[in-house]
Amino acid sequence: MKRLTPYLCGWLILLFSSLASADLTIQITKGSDQAIPIAVVPFAEQDGTLPEDIADIVSNDLARSGQFDPLARSALVATPHTSDQVYYRDWRAVDSNYVVVGQVTPQGNDYRIQFELMDVYGEKRMLGEAVTVSANQLRAGAHYVSDKVFEAITGVRGAFSTRIAYVTAQGAGDDRQFALHVADADGHNGQQILGSDDPIMSPAWSPDGKKLAYVSFESGNSAIYVQNLATGQRVQLTSFSGINGAPAWSPDGRRLAMSLSKDGQPEIYVMDIGSRGLQRLTNNDSIDTEPSWAPDGQSLVFTSDRSGGPQLYRYNLGSGQSERLTFTGNYNSRGRFSPDGKTLFMIHRGNDGFHVARQDLDTNRLTILSDSRWDESPSVAPNGSMVIFATQQGNRGVLSVVSADGNASYRLPSAQGDVREPAWSPFMN
Amino acid sequence: MKFKPYAKGLAVAVSLAVMAGCSSSGGTQDGSMNGTGGGTAGGMGAGGQGVSGGQVSGTQMGGGQQQQAGIPDVRTIYFDYDKDTIRPEFESVLNSNAQYLRSHPNANVVLQGHTDERGTREYNLGLGERRAQSVERFLTVQGVSPSQIDVVSYGEERPAVEGHNEQAYAKNRRVILDY
Amino acid sequence: MARKERRVGYGLPVVLAIGLHLGVLVLSLLHWPASEPEPSSASIVKATLVSTETATDQAQRAQEAQARAAEAQKQAEQDAKAKQAEEDAQAKAERQAREQAAKQQQAEAARQQQLEAIEKARQQAEEAAQRRAEEAEQAAQRQAAAEKQRKAEAEARRQAEAEKQRKAEEARKQQAEAEKQRKAEEARKQAEAEKQRKAEEARKQAEAEKQRKAEEARKQAEAEKQRKAEEARKQAEAEKKRKAEEAAERAAQAAKQAAQQALDQSIAGEEQAIANARQAAQAANGFKNLVKRAVEQAWIIPASASNQLRAVVHLTLLPTGELVDATIQKSSGDPTFDRSVLQAVERAAPFREMRDLPPSAQRQFRDFNLDFNPEDVR
Missing domain, CATH: 2.120.10.30 (TolB, C-terminal domain)
Structure with a gap:
C-alpha cells in the first residue's frame, strides 16, 4: 500500500487539478438553424365528413411561420387523440419536440374542437383547451389552435387568425x-x-x-x-x-x-x-x-x-x-x-x-x-x-x-x- | 463585444455604402447602380423617337379630338432611369405640343406621369409626377398657360409594356400628353 | 539464534531492495530460497566438530545442500514464475519479474557466494581435518613410540630384574665373594639402584614427559583442534563475513542498481501515470467537445431570444451516458428560452461515448453544467 500512495497521490493531484471548480461547465454559444420539429396528429372526428382538416390547417400555419417543422403525416408513428394516449417514447423516436392532438365533436350545428399540446422531452402536457365554432368557422377554429400552440411554445402571440x-x-x-x-x-x-x-x-x-x-x-x-x-x-x-x-x-x-x-x-x-x-x-x-x-x-x-x-x-x-x-x-x-x-x-x-x-x-x-x-x-x-x-x-x-x-x-x-x-x-x- | 465579428463586415459595408452614395450625384439617380439606365439611354432615345402614337392610342380611344387638325401625333416622351429631365430628342415633340396648346387656348391637356415598375409604388407616384411637372415647366416656358395643364401621376400603375427587362422599363418611363 | 543472524546477513540487502518495490509476495518468495542454505551451514558447523570420519559426509551433505539449494532455486524460480503468472498488472509483473530476476540473481549470487564460502570453509575444514588427522596420527605414533619405549623400558627393567636375580643368585653362590661381590654388588646395587633410580627417574620423567607430552600433544592437539576449529570457524566466519560483505556490497550495489532501476521504474511508472492522466484528460476533452457539439446541434434557439439571455442547466449522467436529470440551475428569466435549453439537453442525450471514458474522466461528467448564451442572434 505504501508503494501505491505516490501513484495514487499523483493521480489524485492530476485529477483534482483538472477540476478547477466544483463542477465542470461547458459553454454553449450557438444552436442549430432548424425549425422546431412538431407533430400535429390528425384530429379525431366522428364520421370523416368534417369539411376541414384541422390538423392540416394547423400544420400549415405553424410551417408558414418559419419557426416550426411539422412532421409529414406519413411519418407519424401513432395517432393519439388525447394526452393519455401519447407515449413520449414514440415521439422521441421521431425526434419531435412537441405533439398536438385533438378531436372534433359536433354539437348541433357547431363543432367543439378539443386540443392538447405535449412537450415530448419534458414529458408533460403544456396546454389543453376546447373551443366551439360554427360549421363555417372551422378554419377559424383551426387557426385558433395554431395561435394557442404557437404562443405556448414561443411565448409570442400567434397571428394565424389575422x-x-x-x-x-x-x-x-x-x-x-x-x-x-x-x-x-x-x-x-x-x-x-x-x-x-x-x-x-x-x-x-x-x-x-x-x-x-x-x-x-x-x-x-x-x-x-x-x-x-x-x-x-x-x-x-x-x-x-x-x-x-x-x-x-x-x-x-x-x-x-x-x-x-x-x-x-x-x-x-x-x-x-x-x-x-x-x-x-x-x-x-x-x-x-x-x-x-x-x-x-x-x-x-x-x-x-x-x-x-x-x-x-x-x-x-x-x-x-x-x-x-x-x-x-x-x-x-x-x-x-x-x-x-x-x-x-x-x-x-x-x-x-x-x-x-x-x-x-x-x-x-x-x-x-x-x-x-x-x-x-x-x-x-x-x-x-x-x-x-x-x-x-x-x-x-x-x-x-x-x-x-x-x-x-x-x-x-x-x-x-x-x-x-x-x-x-x-x-x- | 458582440460587434467584433461584424465590425469588419460592417466597416466594409459602410465604406461600400459611402462609396456608392458618393458615386451617385445628388438630386438624380444615375444608372450608376446597375448601369442599365445610362448604358442604354442613348439607344432608347433613338427608339423613342421612332415610337408612333400607337401607345397613347389606348388612352385616347374614343376621343374624337385626335382627329382634329393640329393635335400633334407624337404625344409621348420618354425618360431615363431615375431622371425627370427632358431629353433633347423630345424637345421637338414638346414644342409641337406647346405650339398646339398656345394656338388653342381652350384646349386642355393632362400630363400623365409614369415610371417603370422598379421601386415602391407610392414613391413612384412622386417620380411620375416629377416627370409630368418637368414637361409642364417646359410647356409653360413655351408660353402655354398653366390653366390648360393638369398633372396626374400613375406611377408604375399603368405600364405600357409588361416585362422585367430594360426594353420594357424604357417604354414605361414616360409622360403622356392626354388631350 | 545464529540462524537468524545469518538470515539477516543475507536478507538485509534483499529487504532493502524490496523496500523499494511492490510485492509482499516477492518478499515471501525470497524467504524460501534464503531458508534453504541453512542446513548446509549447519552441517558444516557440525562437521568441524567431528572427526575425519565425517569428511566425506560433509562433502556429501554439502553436495546435497547444493543440490537442494539448486532445487530450491529452481522451485523458487518456478514459484516466482507462477507468481508472476498470477499477477494482474503486466507492469507489476514485469517489474516483479525484473525485480525477482534481480533478486534472484542477487540471491543466486549470494547463494553462490554462500556456496563458495561453504565450499571454501569446507575445504578448509577438510584441510584442517586432514591436518588434525595427521597430527592425531602423529600423536598416536608418538604414543605408540612412547608405548614402545615403555615396553622397552619395561623389558629393560625385567631384564635388569632378571639380571639382579641372577646376580643375587650368583651372589648367594658367591657369598664368599659376596663381600667383595657384596661390595661390588653393593656398589653395583647402588650403581644399579642409581641406575634404577635414574632409570626410573628417567622413566618417570620419560613417562611424565611422555604423559606430559602426550597430554601436551593431546592438549595441543585439542588446542590445535580447537584453535584450528576456531580458526576455521573464524576464517569461515570471516570468509562468510567477507563473502557476505562482498555479497552485501554486491547486493548493495545490485540493490543500488535495482533501486536506481526501481527509481527509474517508479519515475517511468509516474510518467506512465502522468501519461495515463493526460490520456484521461484528452479523453475527457474529446467527450466535452462531443457533448458541446451534440447539444449545439440539438438546440433550437427561440426566435425571440436575444444574446442577453443566459441559462445554466445542471446535468446528471449515468456511466452509460444516459441522462438521469437535467434541471435549470440558473434561469434566463424567459420560460421559452429555459424550455429550449432543457429540450436541447434531452434531445442530445444519451451520450453513449461516456462508457469509453477512463473512470477518472468519467467522474467529471457524472455531474456537470451547460451554460447557454447565444452569441450570434440579434
Whole structure:
C-alpha cells in the first residue's frame, strides 16, 4: 500500500487539478438553424365528413411561420387523440419536440374542437383547451389552435387568425381590371371589396381591423378612401390636386397620415379623420411619402429623397424634427415598424434588385430578408414574426411571406392575375 | 463585444455604402447602380423617337379630338432611369405640343406621369409626377398657360409594356400628353 | 539464534531492495530460497566438530545442500514464475519479474557466494581435518613410540630384574665373594639402584614427559583442534563475513542498481501515470467537445431570444451516458428560452461515448453544467 500512495497521490493531484471548480461547465454559444420539429396528429372526428382538416390547417400555419417543422403525416408513428394516449417514447423516436392532438365533436350545428399540446422531452402536457365554432368557422377554429400552440411554445402571440388585404390586376392595357380583396392570413376565404377599371393602391387596415383606407384612381386622379368592411360603405377623404397617397392609420385610429403633393411636391400630412383638419409635417423640395406610425404614436417613419435618393426618416411629432434612419445603400423606402418599435422593415435596393430588408434600430444593422429581386410593399404581421410583401414570380405578381429573421418564406397561393400591395391586419379581436 | 465579428463586415459595408452614395450625384439617380439606365439611354432615345402614337392610342380611344387638325401625333416622351429631365430628342415633340396648346387656348391637356415598375409604388407616384411637372415647366416656358395643364401621376400603375427587362422599363418611363 | 543472524546477513540487502518495490509476495518468495542454505551451514558447523570420519559426509551433505539449494532455486524460480503468472498488472509483473530476476540473481549470487564460502570453509575444514588427522596420527605414533619405549623400558627393567636375580643368585653362590661381590654388588646395587633410580627417574620423567607430552600433544592437539576449529570457524566466519560483505556490497550495489532501476521504474511508472492522466484528460476533452457539439446541434434557439439571455442547466449522467436529470440551475428569466435549453439537453442525450471514458474522466461528467448564451442572434 505504501508503494501505491505516490501513484495514487499523483493521480489524485492530476485529477483534482483538472477540476478547477466544483463542477465542470461547458459553454454553449450557438444552436442549430432548424425549425422546431412538431407533430400535429390528425384530429379525431366522428364520421370523416368534417369539411376541414384541422390538423392540416394547423400544420400549415405553424410551417408558414418559419419557426416550426411539422412532421409529414406519413411519418407519424401513432395517432393519439388525447394526452393519455401519447407515449413520449414514440415521439422521441421521431425526434419531435412537441405533439398536438385533438378531436372534433359536433354539437348541433357547431363543432367543439378539443386540443392538447405535449412537450415530448419534458414529458408533460403544456396546454389543453376546447373551443366551439360554427360549421363555417372551422378554419377559424383551426387557426385558433395554431395561435394557442404557437404562443405556448414561443411565448409570442400567434397571428394565424389575422387577415390580409391585397390588390389584384387582371388583363392588360385598357381592359385592365383592378380589385381590392381581403382574405385570411393564409390566403383562404378571399373576398373582393372593391372592383375598378382604374388602379387601386396602398390598402391600410384601421387599428380595430374594421376599416380599410386605400388609394383609388377612379375619379381620374389619386384619392384616399376609407371603407367599412362589414357594411361596404366608404368615404372619400381627399380629393386634392396632385398626389393623394399612402394613407397610414395612427395607433389610436383617429388620424390618417398621408402624402399630398397639392403644394407642389409630395409632403407628409396628418389628417384628423373626424374634423378633416390637416397638419403639414414636411416642407421641402423633395418627395416625402410613404408615412407609417411608430407603435407608440409619437413618431412616423417616411420616405424622402431629400438627400438625393430615397431614404427613411423619422419625424418626431413632439419636436417636429426629422432625422435620417437609413444609411446603407442609396435606395431605402416604404418603412414599417415592428410591433415593438425596435425594428424597421423596408425595401432596400441592393446590387441585384429590390429586397425586403430589416434594420434593427438599436444597432442600425441592415439585413436583407428575401432573396427575390422585385420586392415591394412589405407589411408586418401584428406579432412581428412575419412580413408579407409583393414580388414577381416569372411575369406574375405574387405575395410572399418571410419570417422576421429571414429564415423561412413561403408564397401565398393566388389564382387571379397579378397580386400586389398586401397589408397585414392587426389582431382581429 | 458582440460587434467584433461584424465590425469588419460592417466597416466594409459602410465604406461600400459611402462609396456608392458618393458615386451617385445628388438630386438624380444615375444608372450608376446597375448601369442599365445610362448604358442604354442613348439607344432608347433613338427608339423613342421612332415610337408612333400607337401607345397613347389606348388612352385616347374614343376621343374624337385626335382627329382634329393640329393635335400633334407624337404625344409621348420618354425618360431615363431615375431622371425627370427632358431629353433633347423630345424637345421637338414638346414644342409641337406647346405650339398646339398656345394656338388653342381652350384646349386642355393632362400630363400623365409614369415610371417603370422598379421601386415602391407610392414613391413612384412622386417620380411620375416629377416627370409630368418637368414637361409642364417646359410647356409653360413655351408660353402655354398653366390653366390648360393638369398633372396626374400613375406611377408604375399603368405600364405600357409588361416585362422585367430594360426594353420594357424604357417604354414605361414616360409622360403622356392626354388631350 | 545464529540462524537468524545469518538470515539477516543475507536478507538485509534483499529487504532493502524490496523496500523499494511492490510485492509482499516477492518478499515471501525470497524467504524460501534464503531458508534453504541453512542446513548446509549447519552441517558444516557440525562437521568441524567431528572427526575425519565425517569428511566425506560433509562433502556429501554439502553436495546435497547444493543440490537442494539448486532445487530450491529452481522451485523458487518456478514459484516466482507462477507468481508472476498470477499477477494482474503486466507492469507489476514485469517489474516483479525484473525485480525477482534481480533478486534472484542477487540471491543466486549470494547463494553462490554462500556456496563458495561453504565450499571454501569446507575445504578448509577438510584441510584442517586432514591436518588434525595427521597430527592425531602423529600423536598416536608418538604414543605408540612412547608405548614402545615403555615396553622397552619395561623389558629393560625385567631384564635388569632378571639380571639382579641372577646376580643375587650368583651372589648367594658367591657369598664368599659376596663381600667383595657384596661390595661390588653393593656398589653395583647402588650403581644399579642409581641406575634404577635414574632409570626410573628417567622413566618417570620419560613417562611424565611422555604423559606430559602426550597430554601436551593431546592438549595441543585439542588446542590445535580447537584453535584450528576456531580458526576455521573464524576464517569461515570471516570468509562468510567477507563473502557476505562482498555479497552485501554486491547486493548493495545490485540493490543500488535495482533501486536506481526501481527509481527509474517508479519515475517511468509516474510518467506512465502522468501519461495515463493526460490520456484521461484528452479523453475527457474529446467527450466535452462531443457533448458541446451534440447539444449545439440539438438546440433550437427561440426566435425571440436575444444574446442577453443566459441559462445554466445542471446535468446528471449515468456511466452509460444516459441522462438521469437535467434541471435549470440558473434561469434566463424567459420560460421559452429555459424550455429550449432543457429540450436541447434531452434531445442530445444519451451520450453513449461516456462508457469509453477512463473512470477518472468519467467522474467529471457524472455531474456537470451547460451554460447557454447565444452569441450570434440579434
